[in-house]
Amino acid sequence: MALLVNMVRPGKRFGYQEVINSFFSDTGLAHGQGVSPPDKAAFFRARKKLPLEIVSELFEKAVDQAVVMASNAADTT
Secondary structure, X not given: OHHHHHHHOOOOOOOHHHHHHHHHHXXXXXXXXXXXXXXXXXXXXXXXXXXXXXXXXXXXHHHHHHHHHHHHHHHOO
């Protein structure tokens, strides 16, 4: 879900492969575990298999968490 949200966030747009590679690097998934990022075609195929209900539910949870984090940040300032 983090990867999908990253793709729709405001700011400079990047190609799928660059975002996938960056995500794997930033999360530490690409370091020392012998795991390489999927290519963009594999990402597309996997994404198409996700039911819309799951994506909608995950997005809703991400929004809820963002609201809580923003509220907490506002409370500390």
